[in-house]
Amino acid sequence: MIFLTKGEAIMTNSQAVAAHYSIKGILDTIESGLKQVGADRDSVTIDQLSLVDEFHIGGRKATEHFFPQLGFRPGDRVLDIGCGIGGGSRFAAAKYEVNVDGIDLTDEYIEVGDELNRWVGMETSVSLKTGDATSLEFEDKTFDAAFTMHVCMNIADKRRVFEEAYRVIKPRGVLGIYDVTKYGAGEIMYPLPWAASAETSHLSSAGQYVKDLESAGFQVETVTDRHAFAVEFFEAVKAKMASAGGPPPLGIHVLMGSDAKTKVTNLTSNLINGLVAPFEFVARKL
Numbered sequence: 001m002i003f004l005t006k007g008e009a010i011m012t013n014s015q016a017v018a019a020h021y022s023i024k025g026i027l028d029t030i031e032s033g034l035k036q037v038g039a040d041r042d043s044v045t046i047d048q049l050s051l052v053d054e055f056h057i058g059g060r061k062a063t064e065h066f067f068p069q070l071g072f073r074p075g076d077r078v079l080d081i082g083c084g085i086g087g088g089s090r091f092a093a094a095k096y097e098v099n100v101d102g103i104d105l106t107d108e109y110i111e112v113g114d115e116l117n118r119w120v121g122m123e124t125s126v127s128l129k130t131g132d133a134t135s136l137e138f139e140d141k142t143f144d145a146a147f148t149m150h151v152c153m154n155i156a157d158k159r160r161v162f163e164e165a166y167r168v169i170k171p172r173g174v175l176g177i178y179d180v181t182k183y184g185a186g187e188i189m190y191p192l193p194w195a196a197s198a199e200t201s202h203l204s205s206a207g208q209y210v211k212d213l214e215s216a217g218f219q220v221e222t223v224t225d226r227h228a229f230a231v232e233f234f235e236a237v238k239a240k241m242a243s244a245g246g247p248p249p250l251g252i253h254v255l256m257g258s259d260a261k262t263k264v265t266n267l268t269s270n271l272i273n274g275l276v277a278p279f280e281f282v283a284r285k286l
């Protein structure tokens with residue numbers, strides 16, 4: 001698909017998505033945020049980084065709910081599809097003693113993620129590289145499991161993503177998905193954290209995810225509605241910001257650019273109005 005940007009440059013969906021996420025100076029902002037919480041690049045832990053490196057609704061709390069469903073075993077090789085700056089990859093590797101390959105469309109995120117891996121000494125257990133979820137550069141049956149968080153909202157052909165995941169996962173391996181889905185009828189407000197406009201936002205219903213997963217060959221084991229969790233999460237964020245008088249030094253707003261506040265406000269409204277909702281899916285390759 002072809003898009004016309006404001007500057008009249010012609011971009012594909014992938015280029016427009018990568019351009020949306022490309023923010024300059026992320027590492028500097030993280031470093032100065034770390035100083036404010038009494039840490040630096042030599043002492044920082046993955047728990048401190050989780051304030052900024054888990055770019056999905058609910059951050060680390062959401063990941064802690066999602067990962068235990070995926071059955072990781074020590075020594076597994078796991079794929080993080082659309083890893084962003086690698087927060088989920090590092091957490092999986094540290095908590096479950098797995099080796100993680102993360103791929104992401106956005107070059108800047110991979111550069112930042114690589115540097116963060118060095119800061120916390122995880123260069124051997126986590127390997128990040130630029131790549132496209134719709135065309136994975138891995139051999140068939142490479143991974144024991146794969147997961148993806150808040151990525152497919154940018155991809156129209158989700159079935160293609162799931163087919164690629166199916167190909168690279170070993171038989172009996174699991175694919176876990178934590179994504180924002182289309183929930184109820186009504187006009188969605190933009191910009192949102194994953195897209196400036198509807199042009200690069202490709203939301204599907206949870207039912208459509210199940211159909212696409214099954215068409216790709218997976219057996220869907222569980223589908224979990226996380227709408228109430230998301231609403232509660234943003235209410236807590238709002239209350240915290242009101243009492244602190246603004247956003248914290250480290251938060252996922254760092255990855256959202258200058259209109260972060262509008263993006264979060266719109267997402268919160270869309271959630272409260274029941275238009276969108278995050279869901280978890282656990283699917284197994286037969």
Ligand SMILES: C[S@@+](CC[C@H](N)C(=O)[O-])C[C@H]1O[C@@H](n2cnc3c(N)ncnc32)[C@H](O)[C@@H]1O
Nearest residue numbers: 054055056082083084104105106132133149154
């Ligand atoms: C909201 S961020 C989530 C990042 C990460 N999964 C996390 O939870 O912290 C969405 C990410 O999806 C990536 N992405 C979008 N479309 C992609 C594609 N076709 N292939 C690989 N990555 C993609 C973006 O570059 C961005 O880093």
